[in-house]
Amino acid sequence: MALALLSRHDTASPVLEQVTLPPLGPGDLRIRVVAASVDPVDTLFDGGPTRMIFGLDGTVGLGWSFSGVITETGAEVTGFAVGDKVAAIHRDVTAPVRAHAEETVVPAASAALLPAGLDLADAATLPLNALTAAQMVDRLGPADGRNLLVTGAAGAVGGYAVALAAQAGFAVTGLARETDHDFVRRAGARALVTELPELPERSFDAVVDGAVLHAGALGALRDGGTFVGVVSASPATSERGIEVVIVNVEPDGAQLAGLLALAAAGVLEPRVAGQVPLADAATAYSKVAGGGQRGRWLLVP
Secondary structure (H helix, E strand, O other): OEEEEEEOOOOOOOEEEEEOOOOOOOOEEEEEEEEEEEOHHHHHHOOOOHHHHOOOOOOEEOOOEEEEEEEEEOOOOOOOOOOOEEEEEOOOOOOOOOOOEOEEEEEHHHEEEOOOOOOOOHHHHOHHHHHHHHHHHHOOOOOOOOEEEEEOOOOHHHHHHHHHHHHHOOEEEEEOOHHHHHHHHHHOOOEEEOOOOOOOOOOEEEEEEOOOOHHHHHHHEEEEEEEEEEOOOOOOOOOOOOEEEEEOOOOOHHHHHHHHHHHHOOOOOOOEEEEEEHHHHHHHHHHHHHOOOOOEEEEEO
């Protein structure tokens, strides 16, 4: 048994209950959660319309991104052992227990060992956000001298996208508030803008839309440019020959291991807005739903 935060069809906010963990499959890890990130997508599953989009009509677990210590390994698992410190993403939105819990079960392929020099709690901010950023930047293809606008450049996904795109050779401009100037430049942006370009300044070859602006960001692109965004209820559609790519994050333990290594080396900067006990999850959910946070709120069992 473990305490877990659940989304139910008959309540408007998460509930904390004792639940039975699912059985351990041959390729799974059982992990004691040390910290779990509260992300904007979590607040959408909290009794919101996202439940209907995914056909969730019962009680399901909450939380995507977490770090912890392995307590048991499946019979076919290699490369992990009991006691290892790991970070992981819990992708199964139908699971009865997910990351916002005392203990959870995930496929070993969704986890990565923690490198030396990276704080275990800080690592909880990385799996969902850094994987999303990396998979968005990957869809851009080679830099080839292109200039890139990252919207939401001071956010969790956008900040990582700035760093990863700059490392890949893009000339990155970040869209963010002026008060975020130091962070955005530190992440690797060559410039910061506080407003989207307007006609006739369609000067960017590509956009990574960390702010989920979708159609609102297309005006920054030249004809034939590339837009990469995440899943939205109102996704951008192609115009003026612009390629529109929508990314739905996928677990990738090997890719996550590389991102954790970049964080340990200082290339990616994990940011924690605050942390609260799992029992006080409502506080963190409220903060995240209100927006404007710099870094992620962590739930600590």
